[in-house]
Amino acid sequence: xxxxxxxxxxxxxxxxxxxxxxxxxxxxxxxxxxxxxxxxxxxxxxxxxxxxxxxxxxxxxxxxxxxxxxxxxxxxxxxxxxxxxxxxxxxxxxxxxxxxxxxxxxxxxxxxxxxxxxxxxxxxxxxxxxxxxxxxxxxxxxxxxxxxxxxxxxxxxxxxxxxxxxxxxxxxxxxxxxxxxxxxxxxxxxxxxxxxxxxxxxxxxxxxxxxxxxxxxxxxxxxxxxxxxxxxxxxxxxxxxxxxxxxxxxxxxxxxxxxxxxxxxxxxxxxxxxxxxxxxxxxxxxxxxxxxxxxxxxxxxxxxxxxxxxxxxxxxxxxxxxxxxxxxxxxxxxxxx
Numbered sequence: 001x002x003x004x005x006x007x008x009x010x011x012x013x014x015x016x017x018x019x020x021x022x023x024x025x026x027x028x029x030x031x032x033x034x035x036x037x038x039x040x041x042x043x044x045x046x047x048x049x050x051x052x053x054x055x056x057x058x059x060x061x062x063x064x065x066x067x068x069x070x071x072x073x074x075x076x077x078x079x080x081x082x083x084x085x086x087x088x089x090x091x092x093x094x095x096x097x098x099x100x101x102x103x104x105x106x107x108x109x110x111x112x113x114x115x116x117x118x119x120x121x122x123x124x125x126x127x128x129x130x131x132x133x134x135x136x137x138x139x140x141x142x143x144x145x146x147x148x149x150x151x152x153x154x155x156x157x158x159x160x161x162x163x164x165x166x167x168x169x170x171x172x173x174x175x176x177x178x179x180x181x182x183x184x185x186x187x188x189x190x191x192x193x194x195x196x197x198x199x200x201x202x203x204x205x206x207x208x209x210x211x212x213x214x215x216x217x218x219x220x221x222x223x224x225x226x227x228x229x230x231x232x233x234x235x236x237x238x239x240x241x242x243x244x245x246x247x248x249x250x251x252x253x254x255x256x257x258x259x260x261x262x263x264x265x266x267x268x269x270x271x272x273x274x275x276x277x278x279x280x281x282x283x284x285x286x287x288x289x290x291x292x293x294x295x296x297x298x299x300x301x302x303x304x305x306x307x308x309x310x311x312x313x314x315x316x317x318x319x320x321x322x323x324x325x326x327x328x329x330x331x332x333x334x335x336x337x
Contacts, residue, residue, distance in 0.1 A: 018226055020292075020294040020295075022068070023285060023288065023289055023292075023294060024289065024294065024295060024303070025068075026064055026065075026068070026225045026226075026229075026285055027282065027285045027286060027289060027300070027303065028303050028306075028307065029060075029064045029087075029088060030060035030061060030064050030225065030281055030282045030285065031282055031303065031304065031307050032087055032093070032307045032310065032311070033056060033060045033063075033064070033083070033084040033087050033088065034057060034060055034282060035307050035308055035311045036083060036087060036093055036096070036097070036311050036314070037055045037056050037057045037083060037084070038057065039097075039311045039312075039314075039315055040053060040055065040083065040097070040100055041053075041055055041057075041256070041260065043097075043100070043101065043315060043318075044260045045260075048101050048318075048319065049100050049101055049102075049114065050102060050113070051113050051114060051115075052080065052113075052114060052115060052129075052259050052260075052261075053100070053114045053259060053260045054080050054081040054082075054114065054115075054258065054259045054260075055081070055083070055254070055256045055259075055260070056081055056082075056083055056084035056085075056254070057254065057255045057256050058189070058252065058253050058254045058255040058256075058275070058276075058280075058281075059081075059084065059187060059189060059222070059252045059253070059254055060084060060225075060281050060282065061222060061223055061224060061225035061228050061252070061281035062185070062187055062222045062228055062250045062252050063084045063085050063088040063157070064084075064088050064225055064228075065224075065225040065226070065227070065228025065229040065231075065232055066088075066155060066183075066185055066228060066229070066232040066248075067085075067088040067089060068225075068229045068232070069229055069232035069233045069236050070153070070155065070232075070236065071152065071153070071236070071240070073123060073150065073152045074123065074152050074153045074154070074155060074236075075123045075124075075125060075138075075141045075145070075152065075153075075154045075155070076089055076122075076123060076124050076125065076155050076157075077124075077125040077126055077128070077134045077137055077138045077141065077154070077155075077156050077157070078126070078127065078128070078134060078156075078157035078158070079127075079128055079129075079131070079132075079134055079157065079158055079159060079162065080114070080115040080127070080128065080129050081159070081187075081254075082114075082115065082117075082126070082127045083096060083100070083114070085124070085157065086107075086117065086119070086124060086127075089119070089122045089123070089124045090122050091107065091119050091122055091124060092314075093310055093311060093313075093314035094313065094314045094317040094318070095107045096117070096314070097314040097315055097317065097318040098110070098314075098317060098318040098321045099112055099113065099114075099117045100113065100114050100318065101318040101319065101321075102323065102324070103318055103321035103322065103323060103324070104321050104322050104323065104324050104325070105317060105318070105321035106318075106321075107119055108332075109324055109328055109331075110323060110324040110328070111324060111328060111332070112127065115127055115128070115129040116128070116129060125137065125141065131161060131162045131165060132158060132162035132165035132167055132168050133167070134156065134157075134158060135156055135158055135162065135165075135167060135168050135171045135184070136167050136170065136171045138154050138155075138156025138171070138182060138184075139154070139156070139171040139174055139175050139180060139182055141154035141156075141182075142154035142156075142175060142180035142181050142182035142239075142245070143174075143178065143180055145180075145181050146178065146179075146180055146181060151240060152181065152240075153181045153182070153183055153236055153239045153240050154180075154181065154182045154183070155182075155183050155185060155236075156182055156183070156184050156185065157185045157187060158184070158185075158186060158187070159186070159187050159188070159189065159192065160186065160187070160188040160189065160190070160191075160192050160197045160200075160201070160206060161192025161193060161195075161200070162192075163186055163201070163206050163209060164200065164201060168209075169209075169213075172184075172209070172210050172213045172215060172245070173213055175213075175215070175244065175245040176210070176213040176214050176215050176244055176245060177213075179242065179243065179244035179245075180244065180245060181239040181240060181242075181244075181245075182239060182245040182246075183232070183235045183236055183239050183245070183246050183247075183248065184210070184215075184217075184245060184246070184247045184248070185248050185250060186206050186207065186247065186248065186249045186250065187222070187250050187252055188206055188222070188249055188250060188251050188252065189252050189253055189254045190251075190253060191254070191258070191266065191267070193258045193262075194258060194262065194264075194266045195266070196266070196267075205219065205249070206249045207219050207247050207248065207249035209247070210245070210247045214244075215244070215245050215246065215247055216238070216246055216247070217246055217247030217248060217249065218231070218247075218248070218249070219249045219251060220248055220249065220250050220251065221251060222250030222251045222252030222253075223251070223252060223253065223275075223279040223280070223281050223284070224281065224284060225281055225284075225285060228250060231248055232248065235248050253275045253279065255272055255275070255276060286300065
């Protein structure tokens with residue numbers, strides 16, 4: 001049996017060189033997710049968003065960095081903390097916000113809400129509310145790519161809470177056995193709901209969970225969009241090259257509670273403040289842009305205004321969009337061959 005290569009890398013490597021335009025795009029894309037999620041939190045507080053709502057604030061570098069490395073046609077699937085993934089894949093903020101508010105203009109026509117929306121056009125397959133349920137589906141997408149011989153990859157996101165689920169290891173086994181083109185992205189934000197990963201997992205190097213199946217992987221500073229994009233390029237090249245699956249463990253952090261109903265009393269304010277002040281992914285890129293004279297404060301304010309206008313327009317669209325017609329209760333529930 002092949003022994004998996006577990007690359008132990010420093011979490012603060014020397015960051016790679018990056019083109020100015022790419023750095024500005026990273027900044028803008030992460031800022032869009034941050035502002036969108038802040039607005040979603042406000043709208044939830046106003047009663048405009050019902051059910052559960054899991055915000056992505058703090059984790060923006062993960063999905064922006066990974067999505068920067070994908071190829072057109074690669075498929076994306078994730079769990080319930082998914083708004084950032086939707087925006088990073090190119091889904092319209094208006095359609096995403098309308099779905100959050102349960103309106104007809106949403107991506108699932110108001111029937112999916114925060115956790116269950118899809119975009120076939122953007123190859124985004126959800127948004128899944130059951131912990132770990134998306135991982136077998138992600139492997140299925142990888143199987144479809146191999147079967148069709150289209151040289152595409154399935155990027156399958158899940159969290160540290162899902163990594164202990166049994167179906168994840170069944171998926172690892174199948175992906176490794178058939179050398180499927182799947183990149184498993186573990187978003188380790190350190191807390192599965194309210195429990196620290198150090199209390200819920202016997203082994204804390206989650207990227208090593210694929211070792212018994214011969215799946216290589218390594219740990220990445222998930223608060224650095226540059227480190228993430230570089231690691232994603234390597235992992236995608238591995239999977240696309242016919243070498244089978246790869247695991248990326250992104251060490252990241254969420255600033256808000258598990259969901260909007262979580263007061264997050266299981267961690268200290270000092271811990272959150274320290275992560276914000278020392279490791280914020282957007283601040284890191286902003287500083288690099290200014291230090292390298294890629295853009296000045298005026299240019300960054302213009303980007304901020306553009307992003308805020310997009311988010312405001314999305315919120316307005318969501319509130320103006322009508323609720324679903326009752327006939328929608330009978331659509332998308334049966335496909336006749």
